[in-house]
Amino acid sequence: xxxxxxxxxxxxxxxxxxxxxxxxxxxxxxxxxxxxxxxxxxxxxxxxxxxxxxxxxxxxxxxxxxxxxxxxxxxxxxxxxxxxxxxxxxxxxxxxxxxxxxxxxxxxxxxxxxxxxxxxxxxxxxxxxxxxxxxxxxxxxxxxxxxxxxxxxxxxxxxxxxxxxxxxxxxxxxxxxxxxxxxxxxxxxxxxxxxxxxxxxxxxxxxxxxxxxxxxxxxxx
Numbered sequence: 001x002x003x004x005x006x007x008x009x010x011x012x013x014x015x016x017x018x019x020x021x022x023x024x025x026x027x028x029x030x031x032x033x034x035x036x037x038x039x040x041x042x043x044x045x046x047x048x049x050x051x052x053x054x055x056x057x058x059x060x061x062x063x064x065x066x067x068x069x070x071x072x073x074x075x076x077x078x079x080x081x082x083x084x085x086x087x088x089x090x091x092x093x094x095x096x097x098x099x100x101x102x103x104x105x106x107x108x109x110x111x112x113x114x115x116x117x118x119x120x121x122x123x124x125x126x127x128x129x130x131x132x133x134x135x136x137x138x139x140x141x142x143x144x145x146x147x148x149x150x151x152x153x154x155x156x157x158x159x160x161x162x163x164x165x166x167x168x169x170x171x172x173x174x175x176x177x178x179x180x181x182x183x184x185x186x187x188x189x190x191x192x193x194x195x196x197x198x199x200x201x202x203x204x205x206x207x208x209x210x211x212x213x214x215x216x217x218x219x220x221x
Contacts, residue, residue, distance in 0.1 A: 011213055012080050015206040019076040022203060025196060026069025032192060033063035036185070061108075062193060065101040069196070072098065076203065080210060088211040095204045102197035109190030116186065117179050124174055128153075131160055139163065151177035 036059055072094040079087030124145050131139040143163045146152050151174035152164035 011206065011210045012083070015080040015203070015210050016077055018203050018206055019073045019080065022076070022199070023070050023073030025199065026066045026073060029066030029069060029192065029196060030063055033059050033066060036189070059189065061101055061105045062189065065098050065105070065196070068094065068098055068101075076207065079207070083210075083214050085211050085214055088207050088214075092204055092207045092211070095200050095207065099197050099200045099204070102193045102200065105193030106190045106197065109186040109193060113183060113186045117182050120182060121175055121178050124178060125154075128160065128174075131163065145174060149174060149177045149181055 072091065075087070075094065076091045078084075079091050124142075127139055127141040127145060131142045142160065146160075146163050146168075147165050150165060150168060151172040152168055153160045153171070154173060154175055157164055157171050
């Protein structure tokens with residue numbers, strides 16, 4: 001009986017440690033998502049009327065999952081401390097929801113990458129053509145594209161030189177830069193989503209093992 005209680009205590013401490021890490025991970029996920037959406041490379045781009053909102057769906061899911069992770073981390077600590085099967089069962093369910101959300105984010109980032117790239121490239125070409133039709137007025141969208149992706153033009157920068165970033169030291173094809181930047185960003189978002197999903201599996205295992213151990217300990221009494 002003493003060994004059983006010792007094992008139960010060990011599992012409880014493992015779950016408490018997991019929840020602390022889970023809470024910290026949730027904070028990091030929220031910070032990453034908000035920075036990516038409002039303070040990173042796409043800060044100005046996201047403010048444009050023609051910005052591809054669906055492109056940010058994965059980020060919204062990521063931030064929402066991060067907020068849920070923080071709440072669930074605290075919730076799981078309470079369940080482990082009180083050794084409540086009901087609370088631990090609810091904790092497991094919440095982890096399952098977070099797991100599904102993070103997997104969705106990862107799949108969206110990896111599978112939807114090509115669609116996102118083509119859509120943004122099409123947006124750029126439309127802004128590029130609009131600018132060439134009326135150079136006198138300029139084009140805010142084209143300027144934002146050039147600033148966001150640190151590029152200028154397609155075949156050359158001569159036709160759209162007034163909209164190029166002043167800090168750009170050499171010519172970069174925007175079609176290529178859009179593909180490179182979005183590919184890297186979405187891969188990073190996908191890795192974060194899948195990584196958190198994998199981490200969540202350990203919490204699900206710990207919570208179920210602890211729940212079963214608590215039930216068995218009560219049966220022995």
